[in-house]
Amino acid sequence: MTEGEFRRIYQFVKGRYGIDLERKKEMIQGRLENFLRANGYGSYTEYMDAVESDITGAKEKQLVDILTTNHTFFMREFEHFDFLKQVVLPELKKKEEKKRDLCIWCGAASTGQEPYMLAMLLRDFFCFEEKPWDTKVLATDVSTKALQYAAKGIYEREQVTDLLPHWKHQYMHLVEDGVRYEMNPEIKEQILFRQFNLMDTFPFKRKMHIIFLRNVMIYFDKDTKRELIQKIYDVMEPGGYLFVGRTETIDRGALPLELICPSVFRKK
Numbered sequence: 001m002t003e004g005e006f007r008r009i010y011q012f013v014k015g016r017y018g019i020d021l022e023r024k025k026e027m028i029q030g031r032l033e034n035f036l037r038a039n040g041y042g043s044y045t046e047y048m049d050a051v052e053s054d055i056t057g058a059k060e061k062q063l064v065d066i067l068t069t070n071h072t073f074f075m076r077e078f079e080h081f082d083f084l085k086q087v088v089l090p091e092l093k094k095k096e097e098k099k100r101d102l103c104i105w106c107g108a109a110s111t112g113q114e115p116y117m118l119a120m121l122l123r124d125f126f127c128f129e130e131k132p133w134d135t136k137v138l139a140t141d142v143s144t145k146a147l148q149y150a151a152k153g154i155y156e157r158e159q160v161t162d163l164l165p166h167w168k169h170q171y172m173h174l175v176e177d178g179v180r181y182e183m184n185p186e187i188k189e190q191i192l193f194r195q196f197n198l199m200d201t202f203p204f205k206r207k208m209h210i211i212f213l214r215n216v217m218i219y220f221d222k223d224t225k226r227e228l229i230q231k232i233y234d235v236m237e238p239g240g241y242l243f244v245g246r247t248e249t250i251d252r253g254a255l256p257l258e259l260i261c262p263s264v265f266r267k268k
């Protein structure tokens, strides 16, 4: 990969998806090399010409699938789920008692573990209510492949080892092969999986009560992060909560976003 080819890929990905791969030349090369060879491309230039001239967008989607890092797992940063259960849901339940409708968005859903945990927690919390609550979770990601995996809702035994036993028994079942677990229909139905690039204009008509945007801004530079936080702030309901990854920092600027505890913010 020449320096020019590297810059072309880096600028393409950063310009469209915000993902900053400036110091990741080896990673790009490592992930693309075999793919190019297997698909008969003679060079990175030939490949990028094909990506950029493909009006269906399919080749670009494939590139995004290859270059995004979809690492996630059940029970990741579980303190956030405890906090939801102990503080956020009781508070929102009181506040929205009349409408019984919460808007929840998981903006980097990857292969689904995070939105499924949200759906299970919400089900636990609201299932004994006399009148039903609408607590659908909108789960988006830019990677087509990750979302396809997520929508299937099937996980290997090792992936669910650490899951709360109650969640595994109540909301999952063993598939016919006897080794993998699948989310039950009532949990799958709780989630709407959609492809969405966080760099695009937000199309949401309603304001969000809870936003999970964990471990994705680590791939963006400072300016991209600042612009994204502004957009996020704009779609939050007053009193709504934003959860970011435990190791992430955000520049709130002058935005009235209160830091409630590490990596949890509330719109005033």
Ligand SMILES: C[S@@+](CC[C@H](N)C(=O)[O-])C[C@H]1O[C@@H](n2cnc3c(N)ncnc32)[C@H](O)[C@@H]1O
Binding pocket: 017, 018, 019, 068, 069, 070, 071, 072, 073, 076, 107, 108, 109, 110, 111, 114, 140, 141, 142, 143, 146, 196, 197, 198, 199, 213, 214, 215, 216, 219, 245
């Ligand atoms: C490391 S995973 C984090 C998954 C999960 N939130 C967690 O904390 O375990 C980051 C995810 O962000 C997605 N992503 C990266 N850039 C994105 C963008 N511009 N728009 C939407 N999703 C993006 C990737 O496809 C990937 O699935």
